[in-house]
Amino acid sequence: MLDHLARHWWVLALRGALAILFGILAFLLPGITLYVLVLFFGAYALLDGIFALATAFRFGSRDERWWPLVIEGVCGIAAGVLTFLWPGITAVALIYLIAAWAILTGILEIAAAIRLRKEIEGEWLLGLTGVLSVLLGIFLMLMPGAGLLAWVWMIGAYALLFGILLLILAFRLRSLTPPPVSHQQPVA
DSSP states (O other), X not given: OHHHHHHTHHHHHHHHHHHHHHHHHHHHOTTOOHHHHHHHHHHHHHHHHHHHHHHHHHHTTTOGGGHHHHHHHHHHHHHHHHHHHOTTOOHHHHHHHHXXXXXXXXXXXXXXXXXXXXXXXXXXXXXXXXXXXXXHHHHHXXXXXXXXXXXXXXXXXXXXXXXXXXXXXXXXXXXXXXXOOOOOOOOO
16 A cells, blocks of 8 residues: 555645645635635535545555545535535535535544554654644534634635645655666666
């Protein structure tokens, strides 16, 4: 499994880059309307879910422990599709949708980190992203009535930190990738 993760480190890097892009947009456009926030979140959740599913299906036949990625991917796609189907939902409904998604994603990331602890060094980064996701979800559920601008900034900060941690993990995995085998004959 470690070999597969190391060879496909770029998938985690892409997920991290998408999260960072989402976070930057949330900070650059703090006065965005609920509709735009719904679209940003929907696009991010949909893409994140697609990449999680792609990873799961790519390795699913080789390793049964990829089922949490399938669940995470389906949840991400469902959250993304629901936000596009009902863009006029209220801020509180959006907050609860994001909270549920963050908690479920976080639990699955913590579970994956626990399973990887004997196979990879630095698995705590994945566990930390899971903890951040769960904490965001709990905070959103406990305080849904806070101002939308505060939520935009909090979600943006979460996305930035989550993305940075995923990038760090991806580049650590990249360093584990064995160099390509040369097929050239030695010169005598």
